[in-house]
Amino acid sequence: MPQTERFSTIGLPPSERLPFWNRVGTEVYRDQVVVTPRSGTVFGGVLLHRSYGGVSITQVTTAPATVQGEPYSSVARESEHAALMLQDAGTTDNLLNGHAMRLQPGMVAVSLRRQPYTISFDETTRCIILKVATDRLIARIGDPSGSPVIAIIPLMAWMFPSNAGAAASGPVWPKPDIEQ
Numbered sequence: 001m002p003q004t005e006r007f008s009t010i011g012l013p014p015s016e017r018l019p020f021w022n023r024v025g026t027e028v029y030r031d032q033v034v035v036t037p038r039s040g041t042v043f044g045g046v047l048l049h050r051s052y053g054g055v056s057i058t059q060v061t062t063a064p065a066t067v068q069g070e071p072y073s074s075v076a077r078e079s080e081h082a083a084l085m086l087q088d089a090g091t092t093d094n095l096l097n098g099h100a101m102r103l104q105p106g107m108v109a110v111s112l113r114r115q116p117y118t119i120s121f122d123e124t125t126r127c128i129i130l131k132v133a134t135d136r137l138i139a140r141i142g143d144p145s146g147s148p149v150i151a152i153i154p155l156m157a158w159m160f161p162s163n164a165g166a167a168a169s170g171p172v173w174p175k176p177d178i179e180q
Contacts, residue, residue, distance in 0.1 A: 007047040017043050021062075028058060029069060038064035038122060054133045059088075061126040067119040080134040085109045090125030094118070103127075 025033030045062035087103035
């Protein structure tokens with residue numbers, strides 16, 4: 001059975017948090033990841049990651065920052081993956097291969113190819129990322145657009161309620177919390 005890996009800046013001295021986080025991001029995502037915290041904030045983050053063969057799921061909670069990712073050119077073509085990114089808490093501004101999008105809680109972005117990206121946010125956010133081999137996904141659903149970014153999909157509130165918009169009778173996800 002796969003084990004969940006947990007990476008956290010909790011307990012690290014502030015001077016060690018960012019180098020640790022950038023190294024973890026680079027190892028988990030197999031991209032060169034550089035995080036720049038927002039001025040005046042103490043950076044912190046928690047990442048949970050689990051792999052099931054060709055599928056992985058990651059939950060990332062992080063303090064306000066800008067994240068830049070650049071795929072390694074040396075990664076083999078067969079490692080191409082599709083990423084479904086659910087914005088669970090907080091709002092992010094995303095730039096993915098020239099496509100700008102704002103993700104609010106309950107929205108999903110889908111990318112079929114590894115490409116450079118920038119994600120910026122001014123509040124603590126939580127994102128859940130599901131990755132699957134692109135060829136497996138296309139075999140199941142076809143290639144709906146030929147575009148590297150398929151869509152931003154607002155999910156139904158009863159399926160993935162946000163803290164701000166959840167129905168009174170439905171569950172409410174906890175706000176993201178990072179101990180400083």
